[in-house]
Amino acid sequence: MSALLEIDDLIVRFRHPGSMLDRLRGRGRQDIEAVAGVSLRVEQGSTYALVGESGSGKSTLARAIVGLVAVAGGSIRFEGRTIASAGQSDLRAVRRDIAIMFQDPIGSLSPRRSVRSILSEPFKVHGVDADLSQEVARLLTQVGLSPDFADRFPHQLSGGQARRVGVARALALRPKLVIADEPTAGLDVSVQGELLNLMNDLQAKLGVAFLMITHNLHVVRHVADRMGVMYLGRLVEEGATGPIFEQPRHRYTQALLAANSEPDPDADVQRLPIRGEVPSLIARPSGCEFHPRCGFALDICKTKLPELTGADGIRAFRCHNPAGVKTAETVPEPA
């Protein structure tokens, strides 16, 4: 059976203009790979979480799926049909089936339009014949807002309310896949819980699949069936959520989990097995891209990009010296 969304070896490149000085020196423009060969699949009605820090390419990947950025290599298939591959994209047939929610709850709503007009837009754009006022009321009720909200403008909504309107818009045409870019960003914890519960309810009711992009690992553990950890445009670890949380194999996943530990004053302030910051995509490190920050790097990590190990479908990772392996664990840590 084919999955709802299949991404194979996807590459997205951006032009890096370089500095004026570089150009004068005759050094040409260089391309940077924001997404460097990512493969993943999202099953019907499930939640897939894409995790990573800023600059990991997770938002770019999301934008590539809905055709906002061009694909340089690999392919994106939706229900078995190729919707994007190198240099071309054909989203027309699936536009209604894939919706995206952007990060800023209020900023992603057109500021001069009423909620009614914003929620009617998907129907108008796709020429769907429907009783718009009834549809708007239905959508608002569905996301737990009173139909009175139809006459509000975005600046009159709280972050949580604006986020609900965003969910309503995404669900307007009953899509099969909703891409949610940082759906909980900027929301208070109590509101965050309400939103995630709502998304979960709607998933159960409508059978919609979510591709959720987030840096909040706590949330991932509770809502995602599968997850992928991105670092510098590459998936370093990917698989079912439970096993990854139980025993992360990649050192970067391990560090991320440690950084997201339970809030407790008595918890040992762990010095993370990680140092420095995410390098720039212009200066992509050789070998395993994580080696300059890794506390467990071996010599081989500096030269050779590790292969994806573990093709059992439960989890896969790219690491020469993974966590939880006795023999490798004993390798002395470099200072």
Add this chain to the structure above:
Amino acid sequence: MADDILDISGLSVDFRTPGGTLHALRDVNLSVKRGSVLGIVGESGCGKSTLINTVIGLLPSNARVAGGEVRFDGRDMLKMTPGQLQDLRGQRMTAVFQDPMTALNPVLTIGQQMVAIQYRSGASTREKRRRAAEYLAKVRIPDPEPRLGQYPHQFSGGMRQRICIAMALLAEPDLMIADEPTTALDATLELEVIALLKDLQREVGCAVLFISHHLGAIAQLCDDVAIMYAGEVVERGTVREIFHDARHPYTRALLTCDPGRIREATRRLPTIPGSIPDLRRLPEGCIFRPRCPERFERCAEHPGDRRITETQFAACHKALDLAPLERIEA
């Protein structure tokens, strides 16, 4: 000499708005002990920013202090002249803000900015530059000497925030106010900055007023914690008291909602039903009553601060009767 570097008592602040007077802070009591870290936690609309702005004297023109005192080293700041406040700010009291991108002047080098900020000191420029490099090293910026000549955009986000911290500490202040300094950073960097703040705070010995909505950061860094809700401090105590034996229903709800505390994976996350009250039309009695799962008749009258221990206070009638908060485990 007072024990507390900052002592806020009975502070109330009102805002004039088109819809009536907004009571942004009401009877706030807080103190920061010398050389210790006080964390302030609360969700949006709790009055954190108004509190900070009152302390650093940057309230907007439609705000009015309706009562109370803000004592810095024993002297009431609200009665100081603008000149006296000016002497305090940037010297004995410094601040680090949320956005490290806009806090530094993009057209001046880090070195120029770090020298300029020492304008009060009579030392030579060379000496000021040496101190600047020394503080860059303290915040673990490698090769501090040459990097003084670089511009802010040549540093990464995490480094910029560390430079801001270095600049705040350069004056060797008695109190550093850190307003959500890690919110704009990724989780791994956040932890690093927190660890750095903790080390530096011990080393320099200044007190820190740390504002965050991230409970993890608060738990790691703070000695004492105050929980704010809708303009009031509903509970305060030592960090262990707050995290292990919270006595106010709001504190408990906040802790319960943090998905990081829920050990077993669950699809149904806890929430706090309802929303904060309109601060122009305050409900009678306890401010949390409309949303409180524990409410009963007496909540119609304001509970006031109840003393739990020497250090812990909670504004709740049931503060002493609530069962210990249990972790949600499947």
Add this chain to the structure above:
Amino acid sequence: MSAQAFNDPVAVAAPAPSSSGWRVLRSAITDPLGALGLSLVLLIVLGALLADFSPYLPSKMAMPARFAPPSFEHLLGADHLGRDLFTRVLHGARIALGVALVATGISLVGGLILGMAAGYGPRWLDSVLLLVFDALRSFPTVMLALALVTLTGPSLYAVVAVVVIATLPGYGRVIRAQTMALKSAEFVLAARALGASAPRILLVDVMPNLIGPLLILVSMDIPVVITIEAGMSFLGLGVRPPTPSWGTILNDGYSFIRESPWPAIAGGLPIVIATLGFTFLGEALRDRFDPRLRKDG
């Protein structure tokens, strides 16, 4: 569960206020200068509308009244041909406002279309349009007017054409810059992801956000347009006598200033009133719309 949590009194209370444009206008006239500006503008507009109710015809000569000083009969006096100056000024207001309206209207629509095309379209289109804007802007207005009139002869159309060429590139550039900023806004991305066409996005998502700042620009530009019209007519490049224009009235008065100052005053006064009125109003509007420019912060 969460449904009832969101139907709390705070959340549903506030009704939608009137559109922000009205609020801005209302608050602009609470500013004394803004109120003064609006009254002056209304005075001119009203005059232009009621010009036909004057008992005189604008071009009716009456030699006995030659150089009559202001009186109840002739509110602003009469000119060298005995024509009632007040009536001529009112009719001149029609020309001035008409040119301002038509010319800025064309500039505005043209600037909107070209500016949005430059800001939203492909890079080559942007380069071409920018080149056009800059080329047009680099002509000195007076030279342009002279050249155009040499080709076509003096007429109202020539005035309108000069004004459009002088103002359109400015609008185009402002709109281009604003469009580029909005292009990467998340709500525009959301519309693109939904599959909305570029014209639709520009029309329903981008344009409403441009109109406010643009109207302020226009109200600041109207005095310029009025002076261009009066200036060209004064030089004989625009409206031809005997049609009354503030410029021709001023020119006539200028020739006979030794006989009587009133014709010159009658030509100059409305220009001053209109220019000040629109400038005050425009500045008040700008202050409200763009709080960053407000002095009191």
